[in-house]
């Protein structure tokens with residue numbers, strides 16, 4: 001996302017829209033973008049510095065560390081903000097800042113049930129085992145009652 005400083009009016013500029021995946025190198029990590037980057041950013045110039053703030057959303061396909069299945073997770077950056085000295089002559093590239101923010105918000109140990117939208121098969125096995133165990137506890141109690 002490259003911006004000409006001349007395009008930024010004194011009162012700032014709102015950038016809103018979609019862009020292709022800003023981090024294609026994710027594929028090396030067995031992840032990939034599952035849709036475009038959505039952004040809504042206000043940008044402006046003051047005192048020789050560039051500021052921006054807004055929000056980012058990026059859907060990514062991750063692999064669950066528990067059940068090893070792939071699932072889609074939406075990275076949300078509700079408070080993207082940057083303040084930087086004006087670089088070079090007149091073009092600013094926001095991509096490096098956006099990429100860094102998305103990467104920072106990638107879950108390190110993704111679980112497919114983290115968003116509550118699905119049940120992790122691995123977690124389900126755990127829960128099933130536990131309830132089976134609980135049942136056998138009860139049956140032991142029942143036997144006790146019978147013996148009385």
Ligand SMILES: [Zn+2]
Pocket residue numbers: 064065066067068069111112113119120121122
């Ligand atoms: Zn899972």
